[in-house]
Amino acid sequence: MRMKKISDAVVRRLPLYMRVLDEYSKTVDTPLISSQELGDRAGVSPSLVRKDLAWFGEFGKQGVGYDVEFLRNRLQVILNLDREVAVALVGVGSLGLALTRYVHRRYNDEDHFNLHVVALFDNDPNKIGANVDGIVIDSLDKIPERVRRHDIRMGLITVPAPSAQAVADLLVAAGIKAILNFAPIKVTVPEDVHVTSTDLSLEMQRLAYYSSQ
Amino acid sequence: MRMKKISDAVVRRLPLYMRVLDEYSKTVDTPLISSQELGDRAGVSPSLVRKDLAWFGEFGKQGVGYDVEFLRNRLQVILNLDREVAVALVGVGSLGLALTRYVHRRYNDEDHFNLHVVALFDNDPNKIGANVDGIVIDSLDKIPERVRRHDIRMGLITVPAPSAQAVADLLVAAGIKAILNFAPIKVTVPEDVHVTSTDLSLEMQRLAYYSSQ
DNA sequence: TAGATTGTTAATCGATTAACAATC
DNA sequence: TAGATTGTTAATCGATTAACAATC
Numbered sequence: 506m507r508m509k510k511i512s513d514a515v516v517r518r519l520p521l522y523m524r525v526l527d528e529y530s531k532t533v534d535t536p537l538i539s540s541q542e543l544g545d546r547a548g549v550s551p552s553l554v555r556k557d558l559a560w561f562g563e564f565g566k567q568g569v570g571y572d573v574e575f576l577r578n579r580l581q582v583i584l585n586l587d588r589e590v591a592v593a594l595v596g597v598g599s600l601g602l603a604l605t606r607y608v609h610r611r612y613n614d615e616d617h618f619n620l621h622v623v624a625l626f627d628n629d630p631n632k633i634g635a636n637v638d639g640i641v642i643d644s645l646d647k648i649p650e651r652v653r654r655h656d657i658r659m660g661l662i663t664v665p666a667p668s669a670q671a672v673a674d675l676l677v678a679a680g681i682k683a684i685l686n687f688a689p690i691k692v693t694v695p696e697d698v699h700v701t702s703t704d705l706s707l708e709m710q711r712l713a714y715y716s717s718q
Numbered sequence: 719m720r721m722k723k724i725s726d727a728v729v730r731r732l733p734l735y736m737r738v739l740d741e742y743s744k745t746v747d748t749p750l751i752s753s754q755e756l757g758d759r760a761g762v763s764p765s766l767v768r769k770d771l772a773w774f775g776e777f778g779k780q781g782v783g784y785d786v787e788f789l790r791n792r793l794q795v796i797l798n799l800d801r802e803v804a805v806a807l808v809g810v811g812s813l814g815l816a817l818t819r820y821v822h823r824r825y826n827d828e829d830h831f832n833l834h835v836v837a838l839f840d841n842d843p844n845k846i847g848a849n850v851d852g853i854v855i856d857s858l859d860k861i862p863e864r865v866r867r868h869d870i871r872m873g874l875i876t877v878p879a880p881s882a883q884a885v886a887d888l889l890v891a892a893g894i895k896a897i898l899n900f901a902p903i904k905v906t907v908p909e910d911v912h913v914t915s916t917d918l919s920l921e922m923q924r925l926a927y928y929s930s931q
Numbered sequence: 932t933a934g935a936t937t938g939t940t941a942a943t944c945g946a947t948t949a950a951c952a953a954t955c
Numbered sequence: 956t957a958g959a960t961t962g963t964t965a966a967t968c969g970a971t972t973a974a975c976a977a978t979c
Contacts, residue, residue, distance in 0.1 A: 514946065520923035524902075539960065548904060551960090552948055559962055567961040568955040584923055585930045592922070599816040604918065606812050611919060620922050658929035659922065683929040685921060689737075691761060699928040701921055705817065706824060708898060708914055709805070709833050709872070710733035710797055715912040716871040716896040717798045727970065752936065764936090765972055772938055780937040781979040 515557050519580055521547050522554070526577040527617065539570040577617075586619045591657040593624040593681070595672045596664030597632055597642055600687060601625070604661060609638050620659070624651045628668075645675060652679040659683045666690040673700070728770050732793055734760050735767070739790040740830065752783040790830075799832045804870045806837040806894070808885045809877030810845055810855055813900060814838070817874060822851050833872070837864045841881075858888060865892040872896045879903040886913070 525546040529538055540551040540558075547554070558564050558576075561583055565571040581587045592608065594601055605625065611618045625642045627633060635642050643651060651657065660676040662669055662684060669688035676684055677694055686692050686702045694700050738759040742751055753764040753771075760767070771777050771789075774796055778784045794800045805821065807814055818838065824831045838855045840846060848855050856864060864870065873889040875882055875897060882901035889897055890907055899905050899915045907913050 512946075516927050517920075517924055519927070520920045523923070524920070541960085550948065552950095553946090555960090555962065556947080563962070565961050566955055567953065568959045570960065583927070585926045586923060590926050590929055599812075599819050603812040603816040607918060608922070618919070620919075620926065659925055683925040685925055699925060701925060703916055703918075703921065705820060705916075706831070706833075707730075707733045707737070708916065709821070710736070710799060711730055712872060712896040712898055712912060712914060713798045713803050713833065714729050714732070714796070716803055725970075754936085763972065765974095766970090768936090768938065769971080776938070778937050779979055780977065781935045783936065 511560055515560060518547065518549060518553075518557055519584055522557075523577060523580045523584070523586075523617075526573050526580070530573050530577070536573055537570040538573050538576075540565070543571070581617065581619075585658075586617070589619045589621050590659055591623045591655045592620055592659045592661060593626065593648070593652065593655075593657045593676070594622055594661040594663060595626040595645065595648075595676070596662060596668075597625050597627040597629075597635075597637065598663060601627075601661075601663035602637065604663060604687075605637055605640075622661075623655045624657060626651075645672070648675050649679045652676075652681060657681065659685070662686045662688055662692070664688060724773050728773060731760065731762060731766075731770055732797055735770070736790060736793045736797070736799075736830075739786050739793070743786050743790070749786055750783040751786050751789075753778070756784070794830065794832075798871075799830070802832045802834050803872055804836045804868045805833055805872045805874060806839065806861070806865065806868075806870045806889070807835055807874040807876060808839040808858065808861075808889070809875060809881075810838050810840040810842075810848075810850065811876060814840075814874075814876035815850060817876060817900075818850055818853075835874075836868045837870060839864075858885070861888050862892045865889075865894065870894065872898070875899045875901055875905070877901060 522543060525543055540554040544551040544554040564576050564579055594605055605622050608620060608622050612621050625637055625640050626645050626648060627642050628645055632642050633644050658681065660681045662672050664672050666688045669686060669690050670692050673684060673692040673694055677698055682698050684698065684700045686700055689704050689706050692700055735756060738756055753767040757764040757767040777789050777792055807818055818835050821833055821835050825834050838850055838853050839858050839861060840855050841858055845855050846857050873894045875885050877885050879901045882899060882903050883905050886897060886905040886907055890911055895911050897911065897913045899913055902917050902919050905913055
């Protein structure tokens with residue numbers, strides 16, 4: 506039910522603003538923040554801060570600035586993070602394990618980190634049934650049932666490249682609209698599904714360009 | 719000794735082209751590839767492929783296309799990946815461990831993956847001296863000496879957020895120009911140093927925007 | 932040669948920045 | 956009210972796409 510299509514460049518900055526506001530309210534006891542201050546801390550221009558926020562409403566007061574608590578709450582709602590978002594992770598290798606622990610730690614330690622890994626999947630019979638941070642590893646054929654039962658909204662793919670597309674297909678078939686893929690391969694999904702790939706090899710190979718001199 | 723400043727958007731696609739060429743030469747036995755075919759496989763337009771490559775020279779032949787092997791080698795040289803690039807990783811927690819194993823596996827399994835983790839650092843006395851995939855974990859004060867000895871050109875930061883800036887400073891002081899930061903914080907470095915941050919929390923929070931409906 | 936595809940220039944598109952009237 | 960800062964429009968910047976002459 507979104508009115509206009511918000512560009513991905515804009516959406517990408519919203520969690521950053523949220524983080525800045527959290528940090529700000531912890532260390533500064535002013536209830537207000539200007540686009541200048543918010544921009545400085547987020548590393549973007551004040552103009553862009555105002556333009557980004559204006560896509561979603563008029564959150565500030567001229568001459569005054571933005572109410573920190575109010576703005577943070579609005580961003581949380583915009584990002585669907587005002588309620589817990591259930592996450593599934595497929596591929597419990599060392600990377601999958603590390604990411605599960607990382608997300609759990611933030612979920613436990615931080616007040617407003619509402620992303621929760623509630624299901625783990627792997628096809629290795631030696632792993633199925635094992636318990637990670639209180640979650641039992643299931644086989645992939647349990648995906649549809651678990652997604653339905655836990656109302657899972659996001660999937661993390663940490664399987665080897667050759668399996669990634671098949672796993673993405675399973676997640677899509679189960680109704681998941683947001684996927685974070687760590688396998689070094691481009692996965693194809695219907696256009697109403699959003700995939701972001703974090704490709705460590707490509708990142709490192711790209712950085713190598715700057716490594717000399 | 720670069721002539722003109724190549725935009726980051728261009729550099730980011732080069733490893734992708736390299737990957738496509740590797741895949742192509744494994745599965746197709748034609749020695750030539752057109753910008754159309756390369757673009758299709760990389761998910762970019764043929765125009766952009768030609769424009770990207772033209773920044774670095776005239777690699778193709780009109781009416782014919784690009785020589786796959788030749789182009790791959792040129793890209794490898796451009797990215798400084800024609801020789802082994804030594805990498806240091808700081809922060810041997812579960813994420814650091816997983817990434818170390820991941821990079822080692824690719825280094826061992828793939829012909830042309832020339833990124834090699836050759837040093838690990840951590841401040842935990844219980845970890846120092848331990849051995850991961852044949853590499854001994856050192857304390858952070860060994861960074862300058864190890865960087866010099868192994869000619870380390872790239873650093874991966876996988877420490878908790880509060881230590882990330884200090885670690886980046888150490889790497890910079892040791893002469894490293896390329897840093898991949900996994901801590902959820904913006905690290906500041908001199909402008910001749912390149913930092914890329916992979917911030918899992920921000921990525922997931924961003925994806926949450928698309929997770930509903 | 933005729934057909935195909937590059938390298939490159941011009942046109943388009945989209946995102947960011949600058950400017951300023953509105954208004955708290 | 957006077958000063959400050961938003962919301963928004965216009966200008967700028969940069970990246971991508973389209974078009975085409977050059978040439979293999």
